Amino acid sequence: MTVSPRQLRGLGWLLYSVALLFVAGPMLEVLASSYPFHPGTPTWRFGALGLLAQALPVPIFGILLAFVAATLLEQRGVQTTLSLLCGLGAAALLVVAVAFALDTLQLRRSVNRQALPNFEVTVVRADLIVLYCAAVLLLTAVLGMRARPPLSKKGRGVGLAGAERPPQPDSR
């Protein structure tokens, strides 16, 4: 089955829209659930970061879909931007993990003894997810930067690509 550049472009934009859905949906959900914002309160931070940790895997999957679209469409600029965003996201998640751990230490004293095992399991799970997602984002940023399509002077090719471009004259 051959895929025309037009079909490929359509597929790419479809993937971008699905990626946007996957990234924006859970993030809006976290924002809505943690509204009104009280970043100065440890309890609020703890709750918000816990919600963020639960929601993180889906947006990261969405970012990978956006990378697939950028790779299919050979969009070097988009791939660079996504890689930089992934790097920033990884750094932000590391900060979040540290903040979450510190808030946990502060709140742990106010948790009653019976609820402590559940509290600890929840905290460890959330922190592990955040750290794991930071590692995934960092790896994606590094690999994405390395695998950027080369700069081409003559227009932008459309992915899957080589097969659909006009045949090159034989240089021999």
Added chain:
Amino acid sequence: MAGTPGSARGGAWLARPAQMVAFLFAADTLFVWGSHLFPAHSDNPLWRHMAVGTLGQALSILVLSLLVVLGAAILKENPRLVAAVGRIGLGAAAVLLVLLVPFAIDSRTLIHSLPPEQQPRFAWLVFKQAAQILLSALAFVMAAIAARRLAREDAAARTEVGTPPR
């Protein structure tokens, strides 16, 4: 795989992050499912029923994870991983089908212990969960068939060309 188009190979770097995300999806889903079942009361029909029923809700994520791993294996041109996905898919489908038997027996036991006005609601819940499990088993089998076919075609192509599998 042997016949992967050039552009798909250009995206092969995505395979590793995709596999990591698939692992996260699967591990977190199984962890949440397992934590709801703790402490275990395997001799209690209500607990057994709940265990299998809640697994049904988690299965779509597990199927998606397996498909992502399959896609990543194709991108990486890794026939061994493709074959492993096939085996995992078949194994998962077999486990689900086996789990349906105690689920049906426990549902039968539990529905008779409920007051008559609650029975239709419970029956509908059981039907929904059983359908989720059956459809997930079907999806696992389809993934396994696709993976086995890909692995076989790849092996045939390599035999023709004479390249050993990676």
